[in-house]
Amino acid sequence: MNQIDHNFKGTTIIHGDTLQVLETFPDKLFGGIITDPPYASGAADQNARQKSTAQKYSSAKAENMLPNFEGDSKDQRSWTNWATKWLAEARRCSKEGAPICVFIDWRQLPSLTDALQWAGWIWRGTLVWDKINSRPQRGRFRQQAEFIVWGSNGHMPVDRQSPVLPGVFRQSMPSAVKRIHQTEKPLEVMRDIVKIVEPGEIVLDPFAGAGTTVLAAKMEGHPAVGIELSGYYADASAKRIEPRDVSEALPDAA
Numbered sequence: 001m002n003q004i005d006h007n008f009k010g011t012t013i014i015h016g017d018t019l020q021v022l023e024t025f026p027d028k029l030f031g032g033i034i035t036d037p038p039y040a041s042g043a044a045d046q047n048a049r050q051k052s053t054a055q056k057y058s059s060a061k062a063e064n065m066l067p068n069f070e071g072d073s074k075d076q077r078s079w080t081n082w083a084t085k086w087l088a089e090a091r092r093c094s095k096e097g098a099p100i101c102v103f104i105d106w107r108q109l110p111s112l113t114d115a116l117q118w119a120g121w122i123w124r125g126t127l128v129w130d131k132i133n134s135r136p137q138r139g140r141f142r143q144q145a146e147f148i149v150w151g152s153n154g155h156m157p158v159d160r161q162s163p164v165l166p167g168v169f170r171q172s173m174p175s176a177v178k179r180i181h182q183t184e185k186p187l188e189v190m191r192d193i194v195k196i197v198e199p200g201e202i203v204l205d206p207f208a209g210a211g212t213t214v215l216a217a218k219m220e221g222h223p224a225v226g227i228e229l230s231g232y233y234a235d236a237s238a239k240r241i242e243p244r245d246v247s248e249a250l251p252d253a254a
């Protein structure tokens, strides 16, 4: 049983399966859910989907390859069913009016917007992360963007204590030498996105990876909780958000 309650003021990474960990949280705990789940989309067919995440998402040489991550080989219908379950449980432990922002790519966008609404969230829009660089292919459009589906747990008052925020984020991927996760999101983008959560409210990332959301939330003054199934990434993200000395913190702060 974890110790997260309405008085939680710190930052933490919980090692476990999101569906099981979410069940341990009280109702109406979080002020916002900001997350980047496994998309299970990096393949054209079901056989290709079973490949490792490194094969699907990384062009690094074998000696520089980061560890694979969990949960990325579900077929289409089981992914949508699973997404509906964790989204519903995340809504139960979110405050009324709390925002949710979920990263996704073009292939899973329709499934995610269905799952979000099936889980009871109000879908309010789709933001664009313009990655600027992407592999050019003659005769085709570049796959240059990922998306952030956002919504709220019911009515969202207009006088919330959050600033006006952009609908498009232009930022390249973290450089391969600094990255500690295969699909790590840029810290700058995550710092902008967590601003949708009202000051002082607890941020939850149910799929923490390298802990980018939790670190961004901490830098923006929020308590924050991340959940991560992979032991390797649970350790790596915990070290990243609670660096023991200044030199460990510097690469992320750059």
Ligand SMILES: C[S@@+](CC[C@H](N)C(=O)[O-])C[C@H]1O[C@@H](n2cnc3c(N)ncnc32)[C@H](O)[C@@H]1O
Binding pocket: 016, 017, 018, 019, 035, 036, 037, 038, 039, 069, 070, 071, 072, 181, 183, 184, 185, 186, 206, 207, 208, 209, 210, 211, 212, 213, 227, 228, 229, 230, 233
């Ligand atoms: C796309 S990555 C998140 C990357 C993160 N945004 C970052 O910047 O590093 C998704 C993460 O969710 C984790 N994951 C997959 N299934 C999970 C589950 N059922 N419960 C908790 N974490 C899970 C994976 O191991 C992976 O690290």
